[in-house]
Amino acid sequence: MLLSNYIINDIEIQSVNQSIASLKKLFNELTYTHVPVEKDGIFIGSISENDLRCFENDKTLKDYQYALERFFVRNTDNWLDILKNFSVNNANLIPVLDQESNKYLGYVELGDIMSFFNDTPFLKENGAILVVGKNFTEYSFSEISQIVESSNNKLLGAFVSKIENDVAEITIKVNLAGINDLIQTLRRYGYTILSSHEEDAYTKNLQERSDYLDKYLNI
Secondary structure, eight states: GGGGGGBBSSSOOOOOOOSSSHHHHHHHHHOOOOEEEETTTTTEEEEHHHHHHSOOOOOOOGGGGGOOBBOOOEOOOOHHHHHHHHHHHHHHHEEETTTTOOOEEEEEHHHHHHHHTTTTTHHHHHOOOEEEEEEEETOOOOOOOOOHTTTTEEEEEEEEEEETTTTEEHHHHHHHEEEEHHHEEEEEEETTSSOOOOTHHHHHHHHHHHHHHHHHOOO
16 A cells, blocks of 8 residues: 555645634534644644634634644554554644654545455455454464365455453454355364354354253153
């Protein structure tokens, strides 16, 4: 992903000497959570709409400079770091600075980054999603890849979606070939299948035995 393809300059960076009243008017015309701010041509942070609404109209942003939030991304950052930045700062706009000069280049929108994510094979390609669990010290992505490929599947993506009580929850997406064989192989390697699948013969057998036992006990 080239971040430069997603940088926008539709909204000018605002001066710290801007009046609060004019900034409130600007936010009335926008759907952004923040706008970037500069002082003497240098980016110094962003002001959120929620904070701005509490300020007095007859003052300038310089009077509330302490409220500026100093988050940003570099033009060399990858999309996962950028996505995390959006989440951590609860923002839908993030300023972009040049890696070498710290020059303000513009901003990126959350919607554009999410659109890029939606176009990745992990979400776009047809396939099956499995959620598995294993002790955090025992799983490895190289092992998971080997298991997937040995079952004549192709790995479209995998990530750790949760860690709790030293157990890693791993979300895997594969193409649709031989998913039951894959599920059984993962079990043999000590992975717990946390998601439910109609193709899971092991679960079907357990359910059939349980149904038979219930029927027997009710005779």
